[in-house]
Every structure is written in C-alpha cells, then in structure tokens.
Amino acid sequence: MFKHLGIVGAGTIGTGIAQLAALSNIDVQLFDVNETILRRSLERIKADLRKAVNQGRLAPEELPGIMEHIRTRTNLSDLGNCDCIIESVVEDIRVKKDLFKHLEAHTKSTAVLASTTSSLSITSIAALTRNPERVVGTHFIHPVDSSETVEVVRGHKTNDETVDRITTFISQLGKTAILVQDSPGFIISRVSHPYFSEALRILGEHIADAEQIDRITKTIGGFPEGPFETMDRMGIDAVFAVAQSLFDQSCGETRFRPHHVLKTMMESGLLGKKSGKGFYTYEETP
Amino acid sequence: MKKVLKKSKGGEKTDRSHVRDRIPQEKAKQSSEISQPEKNIQPLAALIFITGESPMVEQYAEICAGHGYHVCVSWNETPAKKPEFLSSNIIISGTMPARTSVAIELTNIDLPAKRKNLTKFDSTLPETAPILSSSVTVSATEQSSWISGKHRLVGIAALPSLIERPLVEVASTIYSPKETIEVVSRFFSTLGKGIEIVQDRIGMVMPRILCQIINEAAFVITEDIAALQDIDKALKHGARFPLGPIEWAERIGLRQVHAVLTALYTDLQEERYRVAPLLKQMAITDVWWTHETP
Numbered sequence: 001m002f003k004h005l006g007i008v009g010a011g012t013i014g015t016g017i018a019q020l021a022a023l024s025n026i027d028v029q030l031f032d033v034n035e036t037i038l039r040r041s042l043e044r045i046k047a048d049l050r051k052a053v054n055q056g057r058l059a060p061e062e063l064p065g066i067m068e069h070i071r072t073r074t075n076l077s078d079l080g081n082c083d084c085i086i087e088s089v090v091e092d093i094r095v096k097k098d099l100f101k102h103l104e105a106h107t108k109s110t111a112v113l114a115s116t117t118s119s120l121s122i123t124s125i126a127a128l129t130r131n132p133e134r135v136v137g138t139h140f141i142h143p144v145d146s147s148e149t150v151e152v153v154r155g156h157k158t159n160d161e162t163v164d165r166i167t168t169f170i171s172q173l174g175k176t177a178i179l180v181q182d183s184p185g186f187i188i189s190r191v192s193h194p195y196f197s198e199a200l201r202i203l204g205e206h207i208a209d210a211e212q213i214d215r216i217t218k219t220i221g222g223f224p225e226g227p228f229e230t231m232d233r234m235g236i237d238a239v240f241a242v243a244q245s246l247f248d249q250s251c252g253e254t255r256f257r258p259h260h261v262l263k264t265m266m267e268s269g270l271l272g273k274k275s276g277k278g279f280y281t282y283e284e285t286p
Numbered sequence: 287m288k289k290v291l292k293k294s295k296g297g298e299k300t301d302r303s304h305v306r307d308r309i310p311q312e313k314a315k316q317s318s319e320i321s322q323p324e325k326n327i328q329p330l331a332a333l334i335f336i337t338g339e340s341p342m343v344e345q346y347a348e349i350c351a352g353h354g355y356h357v358c359v360s361w362n363e364t365p366a367k368k369p370e371f372l373s374s375n376i377i378i379s380g381t382m383p384a385r386t387s388v389a390i391e392l393t394n395i396d397l398p399a400k401r402k403n404l405t406k407f408d409s410t411l412p413e414t415a416p417i418l419s420s421s422v423t424v425s426a427t428e429q430s431s432w433i434s435g436k437h438r439l440v441g442i443a444a445l446p447s448l449i450e451r452p453l454v455e456v457a458s459t460i461y462s463p464k465e466t467i468e469v470v471s472r473f474f475s476t477l478g479k480g481i482e483i484v485q486d487r488i489g490m491v492m493p494r495i496l497c498q499i500i501n502e503a504a505f506v507i508t509e510d511i512a513a514l515q516d517i518d519k520a521l522k523h524g525a526r527f528p529l530g531p532i533e534w535a536e537r538i539g540l541r542q543v544h545a546v547l548t549a550l551y552t553d554l555q556e557e558r559y560r561v562a563p564l565l566k567q568m569a570i571t572d573v574w575w576t577h578e579t580p
Binding site: 220 | 453491517
C-alpha cells in the first residue's frame with residue numbers, strides 16, 4: 001500500500017489522480033514546472049470537492065483534511081520520499097524517457113515509477129533507467145474519478161512485485177486494474193480505434209455525414225456518444241496524437257494510419273470543443 | 287458562460303453536392319433526413335414473407351408479428367433447433383404465399399442463396415410489393431441487377447440483434463423512386479422504428495464499425511495482450527462501450543462478422559480490412575475460443 005504518492009504533471013489526468021489519491025488518504029506531492037498550472041490544478045480539485053459536498057457525496061468538514069493531503073512542488077527532489085511516482089506529462093517518448101531517467105536519480109530505489117501513457121511503449125520509456133523492473137504503465141482514462149478501470153501495462157522487464165504493488169494501489173483508489181502486455185495502444189486505445197477511424201472513413205467516402213453517423217452509433221449501437229461528438233470532446237489534436245502513436249508504435253500497420261481529415265482539422269485550428277469548432281460548432285452562451 | 291452545441295457543417299463531410307450530381311435531388315435531401323416513426327400507424331400489408339439466415343429471420347418475424355402483421359418465414363437452412371415463436375401469427379412455409387405484400391431477405395453469408403431468393407421474390411410478388419434486402423455484404427445496387435423489378439428493392443443494414451433497436455439504416459439505389467422509400471419508411475414506422483438513409487455501400491455504417499472493432503479485438507487476443515475476459519471489461523468501463531467486442535460478436539455471430547469483413551476487404555481492396563486469422567478460424571465454429579478450448 002502506498003502512503004506517499006508523487007505525481008509529475010498537473011494536467012487533467014495528473015489532477016484527477018491527485019484528487020482520487022487524496023480522497024483515499026494518500027499524501028500526494030503534485031509536481032509541475034509551471035506554478036500557474038499547479039495553482040489551477042488545486043482550484044479544480046477544490047471546485048470538484050465542493051461540488052461533491054453540494055451533492056451530498058462528501059461531508060463539508062472532510063474538505064480541508066482532503067486538501068491537506070496534497071502538496072504542490074516544483075522541484076523533482078521533493079518527490080524523494082514517495083513510494084510511487086506517476087508521470088502524466090506530454091505524450092512524447094523522448095520527454096518521458098528523459099524524465100524517467102531523472103526520476104530514478106531523485107527518488108528512492110524502492111519506488112514504483114509509473115507512466116499514464118495511453119499508447120507509448122513502457123519498455124521504451126524504461127529503457128534509460130537502471131532498474132526497468134520497477135517501471136510500469138498505469139493508463140488512467142479521462143474522466144479519472146468516474147472511469148472504473150485502469151490498464152496496468154507490464155513492460156518487458158517489469159517484475160511481478162511492481163505489478164502487484166501498483167495493482168494494490170489501484171484497488172486502493174477504488175478502481176479495477178486490467179493487466180495488459182506492452183503493445184501499441186494496449187487494449188482500450190487500440191480496440192476503440194476503429195470506432196473513430198471507420199467513422200472517419202465512412203464520412204470521407206460520403207456514405208453518411210457526421211450527424212448521421214453519430215445518430216446511428218447512438219441509436220442503433222447504444223453508444224453514449226457518437227464518434228464525432230467524442231472526438232470533438234477529446235480534442236482533435238489528442239485523437240490524432242493517439243492515432244499517430246498507434247501507427248508509429250506498430251511500425252506503420254495500415255489499419256492504424258490516421259485519417260487525413262484529422263491532420264487537416266488540426267492544422268487549421270479546428271480542435272473540437274476547446275477551440276469552439278471541430279466536427280460541430282460550439283457557441284458560448286451567457 | 288455555458289457552451290452549447292450548435293450542430294453545423296463543420297469539417298469537410300457535409301458538402302453533398304457531388305452526391306446530388308449522382309442521384310436525383312430528392313434522394314440527396316433524404317440522405318440528410320431521418321425518418322421518425324409515426325404514431326398510430328396501422329400495419330400496411332396483409333402478409334410479410336421473411337427468409338434468409340437464422341436468427342435474423344426469427345428476430346424480424348417476432349417484431350413484425352408483435353406489431354400486428356401476419357408473417358410467413360422460411361430459411362436458407364432450417365435451424366438445427368426449431369425456433370419457438372412467441373407470436374401465434376407466424377407460420378413456417380417454404381413457399382411464399384400469394385398474398386405477400388412485403389418481402390424481407392436476410393442473407394449475408396450465402397450470397398448464391400440470396401440471389402435465388404430475390405429472383406423468386408421478383409417472379410412471384412406483385413409489382414407494387416417492396417423488397418427489403420440486407421445489403422451489408424452485397425450492395426443493394428448489385429442485388430437490383432439480379433432482378434427485373436429493380437424499383438422495389440431497398441437495402442437495409444441487417445445483422446442479428448440490430449432490428450431490436452429503434453432505428454434502421456436504409457440504402458436506396460438509383461432505381462429506387464421516392465415512393466418505394468416512403469413505403470419502406472411507413473413500414474418501419476408501423477414497427478416503431480425510424481429509418482436513416484445512407485449511401486448504398488457494403489458494410490453501411492453500424493455493421494462496418496462494429497465488425498472492425500470485433501476484428502481488432504481478435505488481433506489483440508491473437509497477440510495475447512490481455513485475458514479474453516478483460517477485453518470486454520476494458521472497453522465497457524474504460525471506453526464506455528455499451529457492450530464489449532466479445533459480447534457484440536456473440537450477439538451478431540462470428541460467421542456474420544466474418545462475412546461483413548470479407549465483403550469489405552473484397553470491395554475496398556484495402557489491407558486494413560484483412561480478417562484476423564483467429565477470427566477466420568473461430569467463424570468456422572461460430573464461438574470465441576479461450577485457452578481452455580480443446
């Protein structure tokens with residue numbers, strides 16, 4: 001069981017994990033290079049916890065105690081006492097490899113080093129570390145608080161002890177760990193890929209338009225969200241990045257090739273909800 | 287400040303002018319319209335004749351009979367276990383009754399049998415009787431080329447279990463006049479279903495997407511990336527799929543999935559539709575294999 005958790009990267013996933021860990025009475029050292037991002041992360045957590053209080057899911061007197069579990073840090077050496085460090089930075093293999101090399105130098109030798117990558121190779125991320133047996137993947141799905149499962153990705157050198165410790169930690173957070181071998185896209189990104197890629201191809205072949213495809217997948221397939229609605233919500237750039245990563249990691253497997261529509265949209269700033277326009281247009285209302 | 291969704295012509299896909307160049311204006315307009323089921327519509331036809339593959343024949347029969355139609359069914363191959371219909375106005379007969387008003391052809395795998403069925407429909411049915419034919423493994427246009435009454439054949443996306451949903455994908459052909467589509471729309475309305483008109487292409491929309499998801503799961507299992515039972519869990523709880531790919535495959539049937547993927551591969555000639563070898567093997571037995579399967 002981990003008592004002290006380090007999180008590197010205070011983005012959406014990192015913030016979500018911090019909140020979840022704090023709710024489980026785990027002390028969290030939340031690290032980012034950017035103090036503004038750290039401040040926003042704490043504000044987001046507070047706002048979410050206040051919402052939980054308003055909805056009766058949390059007692060108001062518990063809020064200060066939960067926030068006490070989270071400390072923000074801008075120095076990697078402040079994670080030295082952590083039992084586990086979870087990395088949640090940009091999805092770039094070079095950045096992650098370099099970070100893990102530095103983490104190893106600043107953290108205790110028994111700490112588990114985990115990456116929240118959704119598609120990059122854990123084996124590759126661990127390649128520059130001296131002890132790759134303690135490196136593991138923990139693919140948390142957004143939104144972290146409500147997603148029930150976490151993919152635990154075993155790298156080629158990850159040992160059983162690391163897998164056991166991280167699996168126990170995930171149970172501690174109230175989630176179910178699904179053990180996956182290190183491979184492009186693991187399970188979730190890979191098997192859900194056709195939901196988007198085939199929808200894009202159907203669109204590109206003018207078999208149906210985006211609204212129709214969304215309507216068909218929701219009404220006939222029972223999906224909660226159509227593929228184009230989902231892509232707009234996730235961000236076209238994020239969808240493209242995952243698809244490109246799958247394609248690269250599989251050394252060019254044709255069925256993973258990203259659709260050119262995504263590239264064009266990204267390059268012209270049509271990023272989905274966050275930019276106000278993607279496959280649909282989003283308007284702010286007062 | 288609250289964001290509201292304003293559905294627009296974002297992205298490249300909604301310029302359908304090239305579609306309007308190929309087919310008459312009214313069909314292009316239909317392509318972007320959904321038909322909603324009308325309330326209090328009375329059954330249109332005296333008798334529906336349904337043939338093809340199990341279990342689609344049984345599923346369509348129960349739905350039609352449950353909405354007041356008299357139904358006559360037959361199969362290309364009679365199921366090993368004789369189906370027990372809940373509804374009493376379903377009869378089994380190898381011969382299409384003379385008073386059939388709507389014929390439904392539900393074959394995806396045995397295409398020579400499909401052609402035989404359609405030819406029989408064409409020669410026996412009154413000229414005004416529509417033919418609704420599954421077009422996920424062969425286009426409605428190609429099927430129309432097999433018969434002389436081309437105006438009355440309309441494609442539908444038929445796979446086991448999909449008819450239980452409130453919407454049906456329909457594909458018109460260049461031979462289908464507006465009147466045929468209206469009759470088909472009215473027919474599905476009487477079953478409490480709307481229609482969504484899409485272009486006549488193999489795989490259509492939902493079957494193509496679902497079968498590719500199932501195919502990818504088969505590749506994942508082949509590569510031993512995760513336990514079989516974890517794949518559905520991961521997709522349902524991680525990606526919010528309503529069903530996991532294994533569950534979908536069990537509902538649809540692996541032979542049906544294999545047929546759709548093979549048709550897509552043949553039609554599009556793209557490597558991305560290559561059927562996973564494991565899926566091809568499992569389609570022979572029509573069940574998912576586990577490591578315990580002898």
